[in-house]
Amino acid sequence: MGSAHRIGVVGLGFISKVYLETLTAAPDVEITAVADLDRSRADAAADALPSARARSVDELLAADDVDVVLNLTIPAAHADVALAAIAQGKDVYGEKPLAAAFADAQEILRAAEAAGVRVGCAPDTVLGTGLQTARAVVDAGEIGRPIAATAQMVTPGHERWHPNPDFYYQPGGGPLLDMGPYYVTALVQLLGPVESVFGAGSRLRSERIIGGGARAGEAVPVAVDSHVTGILEHTSGALSTITTTFDGTATKAPPIEVHGENGSLGVPDPNHFDGEVSLHELGGTGWAPVSPRAGVPGGARGIGLLDLLRAPDGVAPRASGEMALHALEIMTGLLDSAASGSRVTLTTTVERPPLVPLP
Known part of the structure; x- marks a missing residue:
């Protein structure tokens, strides 16, 4: 060894x-x-x-x-x-x-x-069987040419459970930069890089109250938008719509759906490594589960680092700095667009890494 x-x-x-x-x-x-x-x-x-x-x-x-x-x-x-x-x-x-x-x-x-x-x-959740299986379906052409995707993350805020949630509400935090990396990285894995974005944001309140722990009842100032939504224009021509919020309560909407000419795909929560993928084919009778086809079974945080450590010389890790940089530009571009009211053209791109083979 x-x-x-x-x-x-x-x-x-x-x-x-x-x-x-x-x-x-x-x-x-x-x-x-x-x-x-x-x-x-x-x-x-x-x-x-x-x-x-x-x-x-x-x-x-x-x-x-x-x-x-x-x-x-x-x-x-x-x-x-x-x-x-x-x-x-x-x-x-x-x-x-x-x-x-x-x-x-x-x-x-x-x-x-x-x-x-x-x-x-991170995130390396995209290396689990959930997202990797969904990508395998898209790559195999089973929904036809991808046209659009939707992504939604709705919570009432991390101060309800985190004992020290201050950084979630300071620059570098907020629902988009905190939870958005899971969804944005998943969308890039599924549909390829993004060339421009258009965003909007809002802020429900100026402070948050810590819900538990030694600091329960303490107020935390909010210095970032706590609700951000936007459109990602992929180089492939597909459009993704994303919403991330700390101002909602719950949602029945699936975390991610991908729609193509010949079918729609239900994608599990990209904050987790596994979960059921479902396919509704055009002309079909309903949603059908898709058995795992790719990814690390039973994955947990850290498998992206193991992938980096075990990558042969000259081979980029799947959870690479380049992927993270592109995802960050997408997110900061959405925030810049929300502030300016204008579409933002990105300067970075990235190649999708190879699928993770199922053991």
Whole structure:
């Protein structure tokens, strides 16, 4: 098998638990260092990981026994940590979005190219059997030429369950940059890259009240739009309509539907790795389930990093920095369009990665 891939984890908040479970179960991975601004979190994680030592962020980034940095910090810190890791010659895999600002994300990829290191980024949910099976149906031509897609994410806000939801309502957060990466990346996987966008946004209230935990009842200021909707104009000619909101209660609409000349496709929640795909053929009698055809069965957060680690030299990871950059430009383009009232033409594009073969 060769030597293990040595991982340093920066940021040990809510999402880190599932990443650590995925990585510690991988035989070719060793977590050698953990760091968090709250040293008690790092100490607790190191106590549970015999191979890891708790370190400061700077110590971890400079450590000789760390080859790849897993960046699980809040969005506002994504760029700083990624750039510091790249400056140390380390590969980086980060939580979404790639950065809070598009210009910072561009700088990450420029720096990585100059340093000869790799960048990967969540979401890797699109590598599960749900989205990969849906894409296999589209790629096989079973709905004919794709014409349109719809995507909806409706919740009343993360402050109802998250003990420290502040960053969701600051620049780099909001429903689009927080949850949108799952839906936007799925739409790009299904229908290809986007060339222009048109968006609109609104804000229901100026503050949110934390619903539980030690800070229950505390007000959190809202500095971003909490409802964003828009149209994505794909290079293929297909049009996607997306809505992401922290101002709704619930929806009966499917997370994603794709419509083509010869049929429509129901796509499961892109925030999950699996779920039922359903197909309604033109002239058919109703929706029929589609058995899994592609993807990682039983996937969990971290499989995108494993894909990066195991990719042959010169082969881009499926959850690549380029995919994350394009998704981020789509989202920031929607926000810019909402602010200006004008269509925004994108500057990036991306190739869809190969399907994940079903084992």
